[in-house]
Amino acid sequence: MPDIGVRNFAGKIDSPNPFWLASAPPTNTGEMIMRAFDAGWGGAVWKTIGEPIVNVSSRYSATDWNGQRIMGFNNIELISDRTVEQNLSEMLEVKKRYPKNAVIASLMVASNRETWHEIVTRTEDAGADGLELNFGCPHGMSERGMGSAVGQVPKYAEMITAWVKEKAKTPVLVKLTPNISDIRTVARAAKRGGADGLSAINTINSITGVDLDTFVPRPNVDGKSSHGGYCGPAVKPIALNMVQQILADPESALPLSGIGGIGSWRDAAEFLLLGCGTVQVCTAVMHYGYRIVEDMAEGLDNWMREKGFQTLEDFRGLSLNCVTEWKHLNLNYKIVARIDEQKCIGCDLCHISCWDGAHQCIHLDRMTGPVDGHVELHPIPSVKEAESRASIVETPVTRKERALVAGAGPYPTPLERIPRVDETECVGCNLCSCVCPVDGCITMVQVETSLKAETWDERTRKAACATPVSESAS
Amino acid sequence: MSTAALPDDEQLRARFGELKPALTAQAAVIEADRCLNCFDAPCTAACPTHIDVPGFIKRIASGNLRGSALRILDANILGASCARVCPVDVLCEGACVLQRQNRKPIQIALLQRHAMDTFWASREAVPVRAAGTLKLRVACIGGGPASLACAAELCRQGARATVIERRELPGGLNTYGVAEYKLRMADSVREVEMIRRLGVEFRCGVEVDSAAVLEALEAEFDFIFLGLGLGAMQRLNIPGEDADGVMNALELIAAYKTSHLRELHGTVVVVGAGNTAIDAANAARRLGAHTVYMLYRRSESEMSAFEFEYEHAKQEGVQFLWNRLPVAIREEAHGRLLLETVQARQAGEKLEQVPDSRAEIACDLVVPAIGQSPLTQLLQELRGVEVRDGRIVADRLTGQTGNKRYFAGGDCVNGGREVVDAVAGGKRAAMAMLKSAEVAHA
Numbered sequence: 001m002p003d004i005g006v007r008n009f010a011g012k013i014d015s016p017n018p019f020w021l022a023s024a025p026p027t028n029t030g031e032m033i034m035r036a037f038d039a040g041w042g043g044a045v046w047k048t049i050g051e052p053i054v055n056v057s058s059r060y061s062a063t064d065w066n067g068q069r070i071m072g073f074n075n076i077e078l079i080s081d082r083t084v085e086q087n088l089s090e091m092l093e094v095k096k097r098y099p100k101n102a103v104i105a106s107l108m109v110a111s112n113r114e115t116w117h118e119i120v121t122r123t124e125d126a127g128a129d130g131l132e133l134n135f136g137c138p139h140g141m142s143e144r145g146m147g148s149a150v151g152q153v154p155k156y157a158e159m160i161t162a163w164v165k166e167k168a169k170t171p172v173l174v175k176l177t178p179n180i181s182d183i184r185t186v187a188r189a190a191k192r193g194g195a196d197g198l199s200a201i202n203t204i205n206s207i208t209g210v211d212l213d214t215f216v217p218r219p220n221v222d223g224k225s226s227h228g229g230y231c232g233p234a235v236k237p238i239a240l241n242m243v244q245q246i247l248a249d250p251e252s253a254l255p256l257s258g259i260g261g262i263g264s265w266r267d268a269a270e271f272l273l274l275g276c277g278t279v280q281v282c283t284a285v286m287h288y289g290y291r292i293v294e295d296m297a298e299g300l301d302n303w304m305r306e307k308g309f310q311t312l313e314d315f316r317g318l319s320l321n322c323v324t325e326w327k328h329l330n331l332n333y334k335i336v337a338r339i340d341e342q343k344c345i346g347c348d349l350c351h352i353s354c355w356d357g358a359h360q361c362i363h364l365d366r367m368t369g370p371v372d373g374h375v376e377l378h379p380i381p382s383v384k385e386a387e388s389r390a391s392i393v394e395t396p397v398t399r400k401e402r403a404l405v406a407g408a409g410p411y412p413t414p415l416e417r418i419p420r421v422d423e424t425e426c427v428g429c430n431l432c433s434c435v436c437p438v439d440g441c442i443t444m445v446q447v448e449t450s451l452k453a454e455t456w457d458e459r460t461r462k463a464a465c466a467t468p469v470s471e472s473a474s
Numbered sequence: 475m476s477t478a479a480l481p482d483d484e485q486l487r488a489r490f491g492e493l494k495p496a497l498t499a500q501a502a503v504i505e506a507d508r509c510l511n512c513f514d515a516p517c518t519a520a521c522p523t524h525i526d527v528p529g530f531i532k533r534i535a536s537g538n539l540r541g542s543a544l545r546i547l548d549a550n551i552l553g554a555s556c557a558r559v560c561p562v563d564v565l566c567e568g569a570c571v572l573q574r575q576n577r578k579p580i581q582i583a584l585l586q587r588h589a590m591d592t593f594w595a596s597r598e599a600v601p602v603r604a605a606g607t608l609k610l611r612v613a614c615i616g617g618g619p620a621s622l623a624c625a626a627e628l629c630r631q632g633a634r635a636t637v638i639e640r641r642e643l644p645g646g647l648n649t650y651g652v653a654e655y656k657l658r659m660a661d662s663v664r665e666v667e668m669i670r671r672l673g674v675e676f677r678c679g680v681e682v683d684s685a686a687v688l689e690a691l692e693a694e695f696d697f698i699f700l701g702l703g704l705g706a707m708q709r710l711n712i713p714g715e716d717a718d719g720v721m722n723a724l725e726l727i728a729a730y731k732t733s734h735l736r737e738l739h740g741t742v743v744v745v746g747a748g749n750t751a752i753d754a755a756n757a758a759r760r761l762g763a764h765t766v767y768m769l770y771r772r773s774e775s776e777m778s779a780f781e782f783e784y785e786h787a788k789q790e791g792v793q794f795l796w797n798r799l800p801v802a803i804r805e806e807a808h809g810r811l812l813l814e815t816v817q818a819r820q821a822g823e824k825l826e827q828v829p830d831s832r833a834e835i836a837c838d839l840v841v842p843a844i845g846q847s848p849l850t851q852l853l854q855e856l857r858g859v860e861v862r863d864g865r866i867v868a869d870r871l872t873g874q875t876g877n878k879r880y881f882a883g884g885d886c887v888n889g890g891r892e893v894v895d896a897v898a899g900g901k902r903a904a905m906a907m908l909k910s911a912e913v914a915h916a
Contacts, residue, residue, distance in 0.1 A: 066535075067507035345574035352513035364514075385514045389524045392870055392902075395892040396564050398778060405520075405564070412574050417516070437510055438575060 002304035003311050004297060006042065006102075009277045010171035010197030010255040013130050015102035017042035017300075018268065018312060019293050022199075022259055022280035023106035023132060023175075026290070028080065030090025034097060039290035040297055043102030045199075045280060048079035048134045049087045049123065050108040050146075061208040061218035063234065072234035073283045074208040076219060076226050078140045079108050084119070088126035095127030103127065104173070108134040108146050111156065113163045120167040130170045133161065133195075135186070136177035136202025138229045148202070151177035154189035161193025171196035173257060176246075179205050183242045187252035197255035199280065200246060201239045203229025232283040236261030240274060244323050247275040263292065265299030275317035331459065332451035335428035335444040337362070337421045341410075343441035346417035350432035350442060355381050361425035362432060367416045423447070483733045489760045490654035493786075494584065502588040506535035509580045512571060517582060520569035522898040523550035527566055531585055543593035546586055547600055551626040551672075551901075552619055554594070554665050555648050556894050557586035558657045561749075561780045565894070594664065600630075605673050607632035610911040612904075613695040614638065615682050618646020619893045620884025621701030622669050623900030629673040631908050636675040636695070644676055646703055648893060650728040653753040655760075659731045692879065697907045700859070700866060700875070700882035701900060704846030704890055710745060714803030715842070719811045723754035723843035730757055738763040740838035743813050744792075745769050745800050747777035751843035752784070755792045758841070767835065769795045771818050771825055799827065803840055811837050846890060865889050873903030881907060 006015045020043035021027045021036055028047045036044055055077055063072035080087060095103055105128040109115045123131060135157050137147030150156045157174065164172050174190035176183055178201040187198055205227050210217045217225040239260020246252045258276030262268055263284030271279050284292055309315045339350070354362035363370070363378050396402040409415050421432075433442040497505060509531045517527040526545055533542035546553035562568065562583045570579030610633035614621035617639030625635035643649050648662040670676060682688065691698055707722040709715060721729070723744065729735035738761040744751050747770035758766045768787070770777055773796050777784065795815075802814040817831030848864035858877030860867040866875060866882040873881040883899025885891065 067504045345571040346512075346516065347510045347571050348513040349510065381513065388514055388519045391519070391524075392898075393520060393522050393524075394888065394898075395522060395561065395895050397891050399776070402564055405568075413571070 002301050002309060004300055004304070006278055006312065009102075009257075010130060010173060013043075013102050013104070013171055014100070015042035015278065016100055017297050018272065018276075018278040019043075019296050020045060020102065020104070020257065020278050020280045021285060022282040023048050023104075023134065024282040024286070025077065026282060026285045029082070030094045033094050033103070036285075036290045036293075037094075037098045037101045040293040041101070041290065043104065043129075043278065045104040045106050045132050046080075046087065046091060046128075048106040048108045048137070049084055049119070050079050051110070052081050052083050053078040053140075055081055056221045058219040058221045061228070062232070063208050070232055070283065070287050072206075072208065072230055073232035073286070074206050074219070074228040074230050075203070076139050076221075076228040079106075079134070079137065084122065088122060091123075091126040091128060095129075102129050104130045104132050106132045106134050106175070108137065108141060111145055111150065111160060116160060116163045117167045120164055124168065124170055128170060130173060130196075131164065131168055132173045132175050132199055133164060134175050134202075135160075135190075136175045138177060138179050138203055138205050139227060148177040148179055151175075151186055151202070152180050154185050157186050158189035158193040161190050161195050165194035173197040173199050175199040175202055175259075176242075177202045178238065178242055182245075184245055184249050184252045187246045187249070187254070191252060191254055195254060197257065197277075198246065198252075199257040199259055201235070201242050201260045203231045204235055204238065206230030231261065233261045233263060236267060236270075240270060243271060243274050243276060244320065247317070247320055248323065263287075265296045265303065268296060269300060269303060269315075270319075272312060272316050273319035274323075275320045277312075277316065327457040328455050330453040330455060332449050332454050334447050334449045336423045336426040336447055337428070337432050338443050338445045339419060339421060340441050340443070341418050342412065343438050344411065344413050344418045345438055345441075346413035347437060348417060348419060349435045349437070351419045352381055353431050353435045358429050358431045359425060359427050361422040361427075362419045363422060364416065364419055366418055366420050370420070370422070483736075485736065486654065486730070486733060490658075490757075493655045496591060497581070497584050497588050499588075499592075502534055502585055503537075505581050505585060506531045508572075509535075510571065516569035516571060517566035517580075520565050521549075522565075522892075522894045523556075523901065524898075525549040525553065525566075525586075527582055530589055531580065531582070534585055534589055539589060539592045540596065540598065542589040544600070546589055547593075550894065550897050551600075551623050551630075551669060552648070552665060552893060552897050553586060554590035555619075555652075555657050555662060556897065557583050557590055558661070559648070559652050559892070560894050561782070561892060563782050564780060599671055600668060602630050602672055604632035605629070606634060608634075608908070608911065610634065610697075610907065611695045612636070612697045612699055612907060613691045614699040614701055614900075615691075616646065616701040616703055616884075616886075617641070617644030617666075617676070617678070618701055618703045618884060618896060619648055620703075620886075620896035620900040621646075621699060622666065622674075623897040624699045624701060624881075624883065624904045625674040625900075626669045626672050627901045627904035628908065631904070633908060633911070634673070634675070636677060638680050638682060638691075639676065639678045640681045642678060644678060646701075647724075650731060651724050651750070653727065653757060654731055655756075696879070696911065698880050699873075699900070699903055699907070700880060700886060701884045701896070702866075702882075702886040704848055704885045706847065707842060708844050708847045710800055710842045710844065712800055712802050714805065714811075717803055717805050717811065717840075719805070719809060719838065720803060720840045720842070723750050723841050724846070726754050726841055727757060730761060735761065737761055738839060740810075741765040741767070741836065742839040742841060743767045743769055743800075743835055743837045744841040744843050746843035746845070747772075747779055747794075748843065748845065749779045749783050751841075752779050752787045752792070754841050754843050755787055756790045758839070759790045759792060763839070766790075766792045767795050767837075768792055769798050769800060769813075769815065769835075771797065771799050772820075773797055798833075799825070800840075801827075801832075806836070809838070811840055813837055813840055846885075848886060848889075863889075868903075869906075871902065872906035873899055874906060 004017045023045040027044045033044045059077040061074045062070045065071040105123040135151030141147035142149040174195045255277045257278045258271030259280040268279045351362045396405045436442040511528045530542040530545040566582045567579040612635045614625045614637045628635040645662040742758040742763040744755040798815045799818045804812040813835045817828035818825045860876045868882045873883045881903040883903045884896035
């Protein structure tokens with residue numbers, strides 16, 4: 001039976017599973033964190049502790065998409081609005097009652113050495129298993145010289161990390177902001193400063209939308225808005241890329257707690273495959289509650305069982321080596337789209353997307369036969385559509401007429417609506433398989449090219465040797 | 475012709491509340507988001523008027539509700555009533571590709587209704603491209619969907635059109651013949667009013683019943699469109715048919731819709747098993763009849779009603795008597811009737827009576843509902859307009875008849891189909907008339 005426990009993360013943090021709550025509203029109080037641990041969360045990063053702030057009313061806004069709430073989520077809430085004493089006395093209580101769960105204190109104080117020394121000592125005295133330095137908060141706090149104002153300047157990040165390390169006895173994680181052109185510059189600085197680990201990514205600067213009636217962007221605070229931090233499912237691809245960038249860079253790589261759009265065991269597995277040691281979740285819990293962790297733990301366990309992994313270390317980072325620079329990809333690898341006629345429902349979205357968004361090689365000509373040749377003779381989509389709009393159709397009112405409409409053919413969908421892929425023209429771009437609404441209907445199949453694998457890097461180098469001048473002309 | 479003139483009958487509204495509740499605005503968006511937006515969508519192809527279904531649905535999803543309604547009305551000026559009366563199971567929704575994944579089809583009818591209801595609520599007018607810019611003048615005889623669609627299209631393109639209707643209100647079966655729980659009379663009249671505002675002229679209470687009237691129309695108009703519909707319902711041709719207490723299905727429907735018939739009791743027998751028969755049987759139940767039988771000379775598997783209509787009738791509590799023929803109606807004491815019936819069975823192509831199978835049904839009302847017979851009397855007077863098997867012979871694409879100045883569409887050509895078929899026919903004829911006028915003026 002697989003073990004999903006985490007051992008010695010960033011040196012010495014253990015937790016019963018890799019699922020931590022990120023520093024955010026779900027970890028605002030000791031009472032909340034204890035309920036989260038009861039629900040099954042392995043760890044929690046306490047809502048950032050520092051000098052208490054005052055929040056505004058109206059703090060969140062969301063991007064919905066195609067009927068789904070919260071594809072992306074945005075907040076302008078600041079760090080904890082509770083006193084350091086309150087937070088730390090509760091932390092003491094939580095650690096006493098839940099010794100096996102990881103409690104990480106997220107910290108943010110003014111940028112001077114003594115202040116940081118003091119908060120580090122007080123927090124560790126309260127029993128924190130580790131510290132997370134909040135160098136990422138992109139709104140409000142950054143205007144006061146904290147959060148991402150630190151995280152965007154490698155020099156500051158390195159300096160403060162070093163101050164913290166002077167006092168800290170527990171592992172120090174630095175939480176990175178994505179609001180920077182290359183996240184590795186700050187990751188490297190943190191590593192130079194002595195950080196034991198990293199957390200990434202914090203939220204992305206965002207304006208989620210503009211109210212088309214009031215013209216005020218959301219969230220609206222008395223007729224004004226302010227940019228916030230974007231998170232939720234929409235940011236996962238951005239986070240995965242940054243995680244990969246950090247962990248593939250020897251000067252940045254440190255034990256990493258992955259953050260960004262994680263809401264299921266699948267998301268978590270992807271972050272772990274790219275090398276994260278733990279993952280942090282916020283938006284999905286704000287949407288559905290602590291209970292989502294049950295499926296996360298079960299699902300990860302089942303997947304590991306299916307793949308034959310015993311521990312998280314068995315697969316952590318497996319995908320990291322599969323990411324490379326574009327110039328190292330094989331130019332002679334060829335795939336083409338194949339449509340499963342039994343599964344095709346005849347929406348013909350692959351046809352229109354290929355014609356208008358790709359390479360005009362998916363045709364609706366199964367009845368008429370291909371008219372391929374030196375010159376393409378396929379009717380363009382608008383002609384096809386005009387034809388069917390000009391046709392005369394009557395309501396089938398009798399049983400006999402209705403039986404005729406139902407029709408019968410070799411496939412569930414009438415043949416004229418099942419598209420055909422011209423494999424000689426198909427470039428294997430994947431677009432059709434992305435738009436097809438039926439799982440497994442369009443598969444991308446490798447075709448033999450009888451060419452040896454060759455990358456752009458190899459090709460240009462070879463060309464440079466053979467004809468050094470002509471290749472560079474274009 | 476305004477809806478204010480119609481009686482607001484509370485009892486009628488209570489008894490014939492809308493069959494399906496409308497979608498809320500948010501539910502409409504959620505449903506609209508479910509639509510795959512197929513290319514050359516099968517739902518659009520299946521619609522006789524080829525409404526751009528994904529087009530109007532995605533406009534609902536984006537919040538462009540005005541655009542959505544205009545997209546519908548562009549293809550089908552009776553989009554509001556079609557959203558309520560179309561047998562979508564065998565049309566757009568029946569063609570929805572989601573069913574091939576064993577998923578529910580998109581609720582196209584309810585979405586269309588949502589777009590149209592929102593349009594009504596906005597009190598906006600349908601834009602007319604070029605009012606009265608053409609010299610073309612067309613008379614549309616009959617005020618039903620075919621003529622309305624034909625006249626509306628003509629006016630939208632700049633021609634002039636006049637609808638001539640013998641009844642008090644235009645709209646044809648949309649106004650007088652559709653079950654109230656599907657389409658209220660007031661809604662049909664409101665739709666007619668929208669068409670009037672496109673510039674269509676209406677002459678109601680005018681009977682076109684002689685060659686002289688036709689000649690006058692020929693003198694006044696360039697073309698004449700025949701949207702005559704079907705004639706009176708077919709008779710049973712059995713003794714006692716003219717008794718009090720015999721009322722055909724269309725008479726029954728029109729009577730309750732106009733609040734002339736407010737209550738039924740006892741037992742009602744509807745003879746026939748088509749869609750109109752079902753409307754009448756359901757109405758009888760809702761008007762208070764205790765027992766309603768539908769009597770059909772053939773078997774269950776041969777009934778012409780749509781499957782969903784049959785299911786609906788069963789839910790309303792209508793009972794079915796299969797393979798029975800009515801042979802006579804006798805008047806009893808206290809206004810009651812005795813319907814004599816006999817068992818029927820198939821003998822080759824024909825039906826024959828089973829000996830010694832007579833049975834009498836004591837009832838209070840007999841409702842013949844065995845199809846409408848075409849209005850042949852007038853047609854015979856139309857010079858050069860060929861009539862075959864009671865239907866006007868017209869070109870499929872243009873609706874043009876043997877007489878070049880006469881066009882036709884709707885039930886009088888197709889023998890009795892749906893509102894949406896009549897709209898398509900009327901519109902095709904309008905386009906053809908516009909085209910031939912263009913050629914003549916060029």
